Amino acid sequence: xxxxxxxxxxxxxPPGTKAALLSFLExxxxxxxxxxxxxILARNIDDEYLPILEAGGEELKMVDDLGIDxxxxxxxxxxxxxxxxxxxxxxxxxxxxTLGDVKRHLLKxxxxxxxxxx
Numbered sequence: 002x003x004x005x006x007x008x009x010x011x012x013x014x015p016p017g018t019k020a021a022l023l024s025f026l027e028x029x030x031x032x033x034x035x036x037x038x039x040x041i042l043a044r045n046i047d048d049e050y051l052p053i054l055e056a057g058g059e060e061l062k063m064v065d066d067l068g069i070d071x072x073x074x075x076x077x078x079x080x081x082x083x084x085x086x087x088x089x090x091x092x093x094x095x096x097x098x099t100l101g102d103v104k105r106h107l108l109k110x111x112x113x114x115x116x117x118x119x
Contacts, residue, residue, distance in 0.1 A: 007083045014040040022084050029111075035104055041080050042100075045073050059101030081107065087114050 018040025
């Protein structure tokens, strides 16, 4: 279920972000997870990086390509944790360099949650 803080954050994300989240939670579709994660990233990066995010693939680097600093990554992680009801460990976050790394880590954490390991 989406709490009021997350609902407010999702309102500030690109259109389709909330729908992608709800679809992922229902179906587990990886494409929906990526759409949702991109929406959260778009909400938390400077406007100048939006075209890069929109055009780039899984090789996009969080720091070098999208300008995300440690504070931004913390905010992103909090939103992802709230939305997916998972815990993202700080040490693991430091090793997530690309969009693909983030996606794979989220899938891993969601799978662990589904198996009762979260």
